[in-house]
Amino acid sequence: MRRKLAAAAMELFATQGYEATTVDEIAARAGVARRTFFRHFRSKEEAIFPDHDDTLVRAAAVLDAAPPHEHPLDTVCRGIKEVMRMYAAAPTVSVERYRLTREVPALREREIASVARYERLFTRYLLGHFDEGAHHDGDDDPLLAEVAASAVVTAHNHVLRRWLRAGGQGDVETQLDHAFAIVRETFGSGIGARPSRPAAAPRRRCRRRTRTRWW
Template sequence: MATTEQTSIDAAEFRLHVASESIRLFAERGYEATTVDDIAGATGTSRRTLFRQFGSKEGLIFADHESMLDQVAGHLEAAVDDEDPWWVVCEGAEMVFAHFAANRDLAARRYAVVSQVATLRDRELVMALRYQRLFEEYLRQTRPTAQPTGVVAYAAAVTAVHNYLLRQVSRGDATATAEGLNAELRRLWETLAER
């Protein structure tokens, strides 16, 4: 049994709740004017718990990304030997897109806040690099004979296409869909994956 205040919900739901409340408060009051104590009150937890779990004020707005990174890592680890690892990476990107597309309002509010705060834009870039690195490490393990530059190029392209379409979702573009992402990832897979 969990010992923190969020005993009634699982870790992923708690992270989504923290991100949602953080974004709501940052949008209403401004990033600088919103304190961690404000967010603790809105999430029904303590300041100490927030710092222990998310490390910083910047970490609160991206709290759900940590859960997504864990889920994608689990997906990569669970892939079986006969699956094409190049496509497994694409499936990981699709998982992330599905999460944020299912929460379009949250994605749009996060985009509005992040676009106004330089430190949050920097943090967002770091998050994207963490996904890319996860994909690279997986491909290096499963395809050790693949060209290193090919692995980097593929992981970067998958991440970039995903991020482009996710930004479109965040801007309210209804044409940015899971189907569109799948089609773009298929093109990358057909042209860049080493088989």
């Protein structure tokens, strides 16, 4: 039912515009009552992203089932591939959603909120495999884990955005693997392993967090 409602919302947003579309119209297009819509979604913005909850669960399952010998960054990269698979499973819908998200601020904000959930999941996982105190004289601030998680998401975003702009065409798996190789080369020595040289003196760091979206 969630996907049926989402498909109805996408059709109406595309034909008559996001602002002009009401929840009642979405429910009618899907052939259900208004109360049925609200059993599945809290708002019409939420209806355009029906799969993020399930995808987050699948990504978490990848992390939970990681073999002990696997590098933590490799595990996170495998986890975020669940997001790309969600988009690649329905290229036409994904491309249209990309167009709508770029045009409608409310949808863009909803997507940003979804991205933040993935970043938090990956940051928590990396924190469990990294002791930043070894690098900063006992300062256990989670900066590097947060930056590494953000880098994985940014690499994914770059490839996803390029794929969407190409109309959902191209070998997205190969492009992702190339992007993730750059992330591993940059951050791989800091997570899952202690440095071989003495820790550098503590430095002042800016903690301001920026918001990321898939595109």
